[in-house]
Every structure is written in C-alpha cells, then in structure tokens.
Amino acid sequence: xxxxxxxxxxxxxxxxxxxxxxxxxxxxxxxxxxxxxxxxxxxxxxxxxxxxxxxxxxxxxxxxxxxxxxxxxxxxxxxxxxxxxxxxxxxxxxxxxxxxxxxxxxxxxxxxxxxxxxxxxxxxxxxxxxxxxxxxxxxxxxxxxxxxxxxxxxxxxxxxxxxxxxxxxxxxxxxxxxxxxxxxxxxxxxxxxxxxxxxxxxxxxxxxxxxxxxxxxxxxxxxxxxxxxxxxxxxxxxxxxxxxxxxxxxxxxxxxxxxxxxxxxxxxxxxxxxxxxxxxxxxxxxxxxxxxxxxxxxxxxxxxxxxxxxxxxxxxxxxxxxxxxxxxxxxxxxxxxxxxxxxxxxxxxxxxxxxxxxxxxxxxxxxxxxxxxxxxxxxxxxxxxxxxxxxxxxxxxxxxxxxxxxxxxxxxxxxxxxxxxxxxxxxxxxxxxxxxxxxxxxxxxxxxxxxxxxxxxxxxxxxxxxxx
Amino acid sequence: xxxxxxxxxxxxxxxxxxxxxxxxxxxxxxxxxxxxxxxxxxxxxxxxxxxxxxxxxxxxxxxxxxxxxxxxxxxxxxxxxxxxxxxxxxxxxxxxxxxxxxxxxxxxxxxxxxxxxxxxxxxxxxxxxxxxxxxxxxxxxxxxxxxxxxxxxxxxxxxxxxxxxxxxxxxxxxxxxxxxxxxxxxxxxxxxxxxxxxxxxxxxxxxxxxxxxxxxxxxxxxxxxxxxxxxxxxxxxxxxxxxxxxxxxxxxxxxxxxxxxxxxxxxxxxxxxxxxxxxxxxxxxxxxxxxxxx
Numbered sequence: 001x002x003x004x005x006x007x008x009x010x011x012x013x014x015x016x017x018x019x020x021x022x023x024x025x026x027x028x029x030x031x032x033x034x035x036x037x038x039x040x041x042x043x044x045x046x047x048x049x050x051x052x053x054x055x056x057x058x059x060x061x062x063x064x065x066x067x068x069x070x071x072x073x074x075x076x077x078x079x080x081x082x083x084x085x086x087x088x089x090x091x092x093x094x095x096x097x098x099x100x101x102x103x104x105x106x107x108x109x110x111x112x113x114x115x116x117x118x119x120x121x122x123x124x125x126x127x128x129x130x131x132x133x134x135x136x137x138x139x140x141x142x143x144x145x146x147x148x149x150x151x152x153x154x155x156x157x158x159x160x161x162x163x164x165x166x167x168x169x170x171x172x173x174x175x176x177x178x179x180x181x182x183x184x185x186x187x188x189x190x191x192x193x194x195x196x197x198x199x200x201x202x203x204x205x206x207x208x209x210x211x212x213x214x215x216x217x218x219x220x221x222x223x224x225x226x227x228x229x230x231x232x233x234x235x236x237x238x239x240x241x242x243x244x245x246x247x248x249x250x251x252x253x254x255x256x257x258x259x260x261x262x263x264x265x266x267x268x269x270x271x272x273x274x275x276x277x278x279x280x281x282x283x284x285x286x287x288x289x290x291x292x293x294x295x296x297x298x299x300x301x302x303x304x305x306x307x308x309x310x311x312x313x314x315x316x317x318x319x320x321x322x323x324x325x326x327x328x329x330x331x332x333x334x335x336x337x338x339x340x341x342x343x344x345x346x347x348x349x350x351x352x353x354x355x356x357x358x359x360x361x362x363x364x365x366x367x368x369x370x371x372x373x374x375x376x377x378x379x380x381x382x383x384x385x386x387x388x389x390x391x392x393x394x395x396x397x398x399x400x401x402x403x404x405x406x407x408x409x410x411x412x413x414x415x416x417x418x419x420x421x422x423x424x425x426x427x428x429x430x431x432x433x434x435x436x437x438x439x440x441x442x443x444x445x446x447x448x449x450x451x452x453x454x455x456x457x458x459x460x461x462x463x464x465x466x467x468x
Numbered sequence: 469x470x471x472x473x474x475x476x477x478x479x480x481x482x483x484x485x486x487x488x489x490x491x492x493x494x495x496x497x498x499x500x501x502x503x504x505x506x507x508x509x510x511x512x513x514x515x516x517x518x519x520x521x522x523x524x525x526x527x528x529x530x531x532x533x534x535x536x537x538x539x540x541x542x543x544x545x546x547x548x549x550x551x552x553x554x555x556x557x558x559x560x561x562x563x564x565x566x567x568x569x570x571x572x573x574x575x576x577x578x579x580x581x582x583x584x585x586x587x588x589x590x591x592x593x594x595x596x597x598x599x600x601x602x603x604x605x606x607x608x609x610x611x612x613x614x615x616x617x618x619x620x621x622x623x624x625x626x627x628x629x630x631x632x633x634x635x636x637x638x639x640x641x642x643x644x645x646x647x648x649x650x651x652x653x654x655x656x657x658x659x660x661x662x663x664x665x666x667x668x669x670x671x672x673x674x675x676x677x678x679x680x681x682x683x684x685x686x687x688x689x690x691x692x693x694x695x696x697x698x699x700x701x702x703x704x705x706x707x708x709x710x711x712x713x714x715x716x717x718x719x720x721x722x723x724x725x726x727x728x729x730x731x732x733x734x735x736x737x738x739x740x741x742x743x744x745x746x747x748x749x750x751x752x753x754x755x756x757x758x759x760x761x762x
Contacts, residue, residue: 125533405511
C-alpha cells in the first residue's frame with residue numbers, strides 16, 4: 001500500500017468516526033423523545049485486505065457498515081398488549097373514581113332520604129290526623145324522589161362524560177391511523193430504495209404505542225416493512241397504506257350513549273364495534289360506562305321502581321283523611337326503565353297531604369293509622385329479588401364498590417407490569433447520556449489519532465518528495 | 469441491567485407520585501376523620517354501613533315515637549287520676565249523704581258538688597295532647613264526650629312501635645274504662661244518677677250508687693294500670709332505641725371512620741417516605757458523566 005493509500009484509509013476512518021459522533025449527537029438530542037430507540041453507527045473492517053509478500057496482508061482501514069437501532073423485539077411484542085391493558089384499566093379506574101353518587105355518607109343520598117321517609121311515617125303514625133306531620137311525610141317522600149333523581153343524574157352524567165371522551169378519543173385514533181398508514185408508505189419506499197429509515201420507524205412505533213393505549217390495537221408487520229393495525233376483536237384498522245375511520249353513533253337502546261362505529265376505507269358497511277372487540281382507553285371507559293355504571297344505573301332503577309311500587313300498592317289499600325280510597329303516593333311507572341330519573345311524588349298528594357291513605361277503613365276516624373303501619377312494613381318487606389329496601393341499597397353500593405375495587409387492583413397490576421416492560425425496553429433501546437459521552441470520547445480519541453496518522457504520513461510524503 | 473437517565477427520571481416520577489399519593493390519602497383521613505369516602509375504598513364497609521345507617525334512623529324514629537307515646541299515656545294517666553279523685557269524692561258524698569239524717573237541702577247542696585265533679589270528669593276525658601283528643605279512639609279530632617256525658621268517640625286503640633315492626637297499645641279505650649262498654653259501669657251516668665238522687669232527696673237511690681261508683685273506680689284503676697304498663701313499655705323502648713342508635717353510630721364509625729392513630733402513623737410514615745424519595749432523587753439526578761469530563 002502506498003502512502004497516499006494510507007492517507008485515504010485514514011480519511012475513510014475519519015468519516016466513520018464523524019458518523020459515530022453524529023449518531024451520538026442524534027441519540028443525546030433524542031434522549032427524551034417518546035418511542036425513540038438509540039442508534040449505533042456500526043464500523044466494519046474494510047475488505048479485502050491487501051496481500052503483501054508471502055501470506056502477508058495489510059489492512060485497508062474502516063468503513064461504515066450502517067446505522068442500526070437497538071431494539072428488543074421480544075419486549076416490544078409484549079409491551080403493546082401491556083400498554084393496552086394498563087390504559088384500559090386506568091381509564092376505567094379514573095372514570096369510576098370520580099363517581100360520587102353512591103358515596104356511603106353522602107348527605108342527601110338515598111340511604112339518608114329513605115331513613116327520613118320511614119321516620120316521617122313513624123311520626124305520622126303517632127298522630128295520623130295532624131296536617132303538619134302529613135306535610136312532613138310528603139316532603140320526605142319528595143326527598144326520596146330527589147335523592148333517586150340526583151343519584152341517577154350523577155350516574156348519567158358520568159356516563160355522558162365518558163361519551164364525550166369516546167368521541168374525542170375516536171378522533172385522535174383516526175388521526176393516528178392515518179399517520180401510521182402514511183408512515184407505512186414512506187417506510188416501504190425507503191426500504192425498497194435500500195435505505196434504513198430508523199427515525200420513521202421510531203415515529204411509527206410511537207404512533208403504534210399510542211394506538212395500543214388508546215384503543216388496544218396491535219401491530220401485525222408484513223414482509224414489506226409495513227405494519228397492519230388490528231383491534232383485539234380482529235377488525236383491521238390499517239391495512240398497509242390504507243386507514244379506516246372510527247366514529248360514534250348514539251344508541252337509543254343504551255339511553256343514547258355512543259357506540260363506536262367502524263367504517264372501512266371505501267366508506268361501505270359501517271359496523272358497530274362491540275365492547276369485547278375494543279381495548280385500551282376507549283375499551284376501558286366503555287366497559288366502565290356500560291358495565292359498571294350501566295349496571296349501577298339499572299339496579300338503581302329497579303330499586304326506585306320496586307320501592308315506589310310497594311309503597312303505592314299498600315297506599316292504594318288505605319283511605320285518606322276524608323275517607324276517600326287511597327291513590328298512588330309516587331307517580332306510577334310502567335316499568336323500571338328510567339324509574340330513578342322519573343321518580344316523583346304524586347302531584348295530587350303533593351298539593352293535598354290529607355290524601356295520604358293512613359287509615360285502614362273509610363269510616364274510621366282521623367286517628368286510624370293501620371294502613372300507615374302497613375306502609376311502614378314495606379321497609380322490611382322483600383322486593384324483587386327477595387331483598388328489602390336497605391338490602392337492595394347495600395347490594396347496589398357493594399356491587400359498585402367491588403367493581404371499582406377490582407378495577408383499581410387490575411389498574412395497579414397493569415401499571416406495574418407496564419412499568420417493568422417499559423423499563424426493559426428502555427434498558428435495551430433507551431439512550432444513556434453517560435454511554436453516549438463515552439462513545440463520543442472514544443470516537444474523538446480515535447478521530448484525533450487518525451489525524452495524527454494523516455499528519456505523520458504527510459510528513460513521510462514530504463520527506464520522500466524532497467528526495468526528488 | 470443497563471440503566472438510562474430516562475429510566476431514573478421516570479422511576480423518580482413514579483416513586484414521588486406514589487409517595488405523594490400515600491401522603492395525600494393519610495392526610496385526608498387525618499383531616500376528615502373518614503376512611504371510606506367512596507364505595508371503592510372498602511366495598512364491604514360501605515355496604516354494611518348502609519344497613520347500619522338505615523337501622524340507626526329506624527331506631528331513632530322508634531325511640532322518638534315511643535317517647536311521644538309514653539308522654540301521651542302519661543297525660544292519659546294524669547287525666548284518669550283526676551277522674552279517679554272525682555269518683556272517690558263522689559263515693560264519699562254518696563256514703564255521707566246516703567245517711568238519712570241529712571236534710572233535702574243538705575243533699576241538694578251535695579248534688580251541686582256532684583254536678584261539678586261530673587263536669588270535671590267530662591273536661592278531663594276531653595283532654596288533648598298534641599292537638600288530639602286522647603280518649604277519642606280513632607275519632608280524635610272532636611271532643612269524645614258531650615256535655616251530658618255521651619260518648620262520641622270509638623273504642624279503637626292506637627298502636628305505636630316499641631321496636632321496629634312490633635306494636636304496643638298507645639291509648640286507653642275510654643268507652644270501656646269510663647262508659648263501661650262491654651259489661652262495665654258507666655261512671656258518668658252513675659254521677660248523673662247520684663246527682664239526681666241527691667237532688668230528689670232519695671236516700672236508697674243515693675246509697676244504690678255506691679256499688680257502681682266502686683266498680684267505676686276499679687275500672688279507672690284498671691285503665692291507669694294499662695296506661696302505666698304502656699308507659700313502662702314505651703320508656704323501655706326509648707332506652708332500648710337510644711342504646712341501639714348509639715350502637716349503630718359506633719358500628720358506622722368503626723366501618724367508615726378513620727383510625728386517627730393509624731392514619732397519623734401512616735401520615736408520618738408517608739412524610740418520611742416522600743422526604744427520602746426526594747432526597748434520593750436529588751442525589752441521583754445530579755450525577756452525570758458530563759460534569760466529570762473536562
């Protein structure tokens with residue numbers, strides 16, 4: 001090898017170390033960028049070596065083999081599911097933690113109101129002809145109605161709030177789906193032209209992470225560098241470079257709450273996605289909305305319907321102060337549907353408390369409270385399902401509490417699992433500034449040494465030239 | 469394991485967050501004194517507290533009703549006591565003026581006193597409590613006894629709970645006790661008969677009222693016994709209900725209230741943990757090779 005060759009080899013080496021410094025700089029700059037996987041400028045020995053003498057070989061320096069990303073495919077395969085699960089359970093937990101309608105010690109709550117209602121009936125039993133006590137019964141019945149109305153409103157408001165989140169998340173998801181489809185196109189183009197689009201892969205990975213968190217979608221790579229995006233139920237949201245659309249649609253069978261609707265790229269066959277097809281935040285909040293809060297809403301309606309029906313049935317058997325037959329104490333309802341929302345004291349009774357049918361006979365005097373005592377007995381009577389009022393309310397609270405508790409436990413578990421996997425991914429793919437500084441120092445040292453080689457070789461060339 | 473700065477940052481954020489959450493929870497418990505604010509905090513306690521809250525309200529209401537019933541029976545007993553006094557006085561008059569040594573004029577004067585006793589008895593029988601005529605049965609909105617001693621009420625006896633679902637008579641059947649319905653003696657008619665006998669100077673007639681008066685006094689004693697027993701039952705119910713209400717309050721407190729000692733200990737522990745986390749973070753986050761290189 002001649003001296004010029006030596007200088008050229010050194011020049012090649014300088015290029016490699018410059019690339020290493022540039023990669024280190026890129027890594028440090030992106031140390032906190034979500035989804036970024038550290039890169040490495042990989043040097044390789046230049047071949048073939050020059051053969052000299054007998055079995056002697058002179059090396060020809062270094063070349064840049066490429067810039068690769070540090071990724072742990074095993075961890076990355078698990079992290080999407082973990083992100084989806086953690087987002088789902090966290091979203092459920094957050095949605096349910098804010099529901100205060102069923103707090104056990106809430107003032108003006110159903111338990112408090114029911115207690116006051118039956119207390120007022122007991123007071124009236126003491127003096128059933130007293131108009132002040134009758135008025136107190138009407139007011140306490142109104143308090144029961146209002147407590148049911150407010151609790152139902154609290155649950156409905158929580159469910160409506162979730163609807164708004166579903167709509168917002170669907171929009172964000174659409175934006176991410178379109179982004180992944182576009183990145184698939186750009187990555188395929190780069191790969192087909194022989195390039196390694198590391199940064200595009202990072203951006204796409206970050207989008208895929210967000211899709212996993214948002215809707216539980218998982219990536220399915222193809223052989224052309226693209227990833228298809230599918231839901232846990234199998235619905236394909238991104239196929240190569242084409243993205244589908246998600247939207248929301250009010251479901252009249254579910255009190256007008258939003259269903260998530262999938263529309264294929266050609267705009268045809270819009271279909272409603274079932275809860276079991278969804279994951280992530282959207283899946284979590286829909287489960288919280290329809291399963292936990294929906295169940296609480298239904299139980300509340302059943303309780304309101306059962307209590308009002310039981311009281312009404314007994315009240316109708318009695319007689320008012322003027323001896324007229326008893327009517328309904330609460331406005332009669334045809335069924336449990338929206339009973340808690342619609343529960344109200346009968347307007348006639350509201351206007352005239354003398355219509356409270358306390359007496360057991362039309363001809364007995366105003367001191368007759370035999371029917372009132374039977375109404376008081378509805379407090380302990382079994383309603384639908386065999387539970388009395390108090391047990392029904394306790395079960396409703398318990399069911400809701402257990403659901404919240406389980407979701408909280410799941411959320412804590414999922415968070416820990418995700419933290420472990422994120423840590424494992426960060427350990428292999430993350431940027432350590434200390435590491436990068438060492439790489440930088442190593443590249444700088446090598447670079448300085450190579451410049452010394454060039455200087456020395458140049459001196460040799462000068463010496464040689466002086467001989468001419 | 470390779471540890472990057474980002475891992476340290478995120479771990480610090482997570483640990484600080486956890487420590488602050490624990491601190492906040494303990495602080496809330498100490499400040500509010502409440503452990504279970506949301507059903508999810510302790511579903512079993514939240515559920516059980518519903519039953520105890522309803523029971524507490526129920527016992528409190530039963531206690532209040534029982535107290536009022538006891539007061540009302542006390543008023544009935546006081547009235548019956550006054551009527552008994554009047555009947556006793558009538559008996560004394562009948563015994564005294566049954567003696568034929570008294571003149572018609574003396575007996576006429578005694579008749580005036582008996583008329584007064586009659587009016588006094590009617591007035592006591594029309595006693596009201598809380599705006600109700602307590603001897604009227606279910607017909608308690610009008611005076612049960614007319615000025616001539618006719619009974620205008622009914623024989624129904626009201627009932628009030630001594631325990632949830634368990635009722636006890638809370639009024640006296642004046643028709644039986646005073647008017648002798650069901651085979652007894654009509655006190656008011658006896659007083660009227662005595663007055664007439666005194667006014668007409670009818671010695672045998674006067675003496676003939678002694679037995680009915682005696683029977684009436686026994687009837688009144690029976691009524692007072694009923695009132696007394698009822699009062700006892702209701703006062704016992706009041707005590708029982710008050711005890712039960714207190715018990716339920718304690719049970720609710722045990723289920724939902726914070727154990728201040730435990731919460732304070734956890735608060736101190738959480739403060740210590742947060743302080744340690746922040747100190748560790750402050751030391752770890754400042755360590756970098758960049759500071760060591762020239």
